[in-house]
């Protein structure tokens with residue numbers, strides 16, 4: 001039985017044929033549309049277990065669209081349509097029998113703007129547990145998640161205070177704790193530091209490096225230095241304007257060292273050298 005099968009009986013599930021052994025997520029995306037607009041094409045990417053995969057590329061190349069497709073977050077956009085497959089631990093998360101809420105429990109997400117709810121620090125972390133009708137010890141799980149997000153010592157004496165009263169960096173770590181509380185396998189982070197100052201950014205980067213021991217991480221970043229500092233694998237996306245529109249595609253992916261120092265594709269070379277942004 002797969003981890004996702006707890007959602008609904010997998011009556012019509014057909015086992016996928018091909019997976020990348022070390023991948024937590026193996027995405028083979030042919031096309032992503034928003035209505036008639038072809039936003040992304042030809043993006044096959046493996047998010048390897050216990051590694052950090054960085055998505056880089058110019059604005060509008062589809063980094064966030066692809067990231068949000070990895071846990072069905074784009075389902076919330078009515079015009080969104082994906083052709084292809086996204087496998088999580090060998091199971092197609094877009095299969096008809098799969099519940100997106102369960103997908104998001106296993107593949108959590110942290111957004112660009114820290115977005116704690118206007119409720120206590122404790123309830124912010126417990127939120128996903130309540131949503132998933134967790135039956136265990138809430139106090140224990142909330143403490144674990146806050147410790148894992150490097151926030152426990154700063155908030156342990158004020159768990160009843162509103163999460164919105166924390167600093168921006170603390171709020172982002174609270175959101176990471178909220179994501180961790182449901183014990184996901186993968187954490188997707190969409191520019192998690194772009195609203196933070198350099199010190200808070202560095203704390204989150206160190207946290208990411210620590211989290212990858214237990215979790216698999218994929219991060220969208222505009223900051224190439226950040227990708228170099230934290231990512232094991234880097235995926236460079238570009239934009240194809242040849243068909244009259246602006247369609248993003250995965251141009252090249254590989255070890256971060258290779259992408260930044262020995263890129264194979266001319267477009268990657270030009271982007272890394274700052275020729276376009």
Ligand SMILES: Nc1ncnc2c1ncn2[C@@H]1O[C@H](COP(=O)(O)OP(=O)(O)OP(=O)(O)O)[C@@H](O)[C@H]1O
Pocket residue numbers: 034037039057058059060061062063064065066077079246248
């Ligand atoms: N909800 C939406 N409806 C329609 N089009 C969208 C939607 N979200 C994104 N797009 C379009 O899809 C394309 C890819 O956008 P996306 O945000 O994924 O790119 P990105 O590489 O993350 O960009 P940025 O680096 O500027 O955040 C863009 O042309 C964008 O305008």
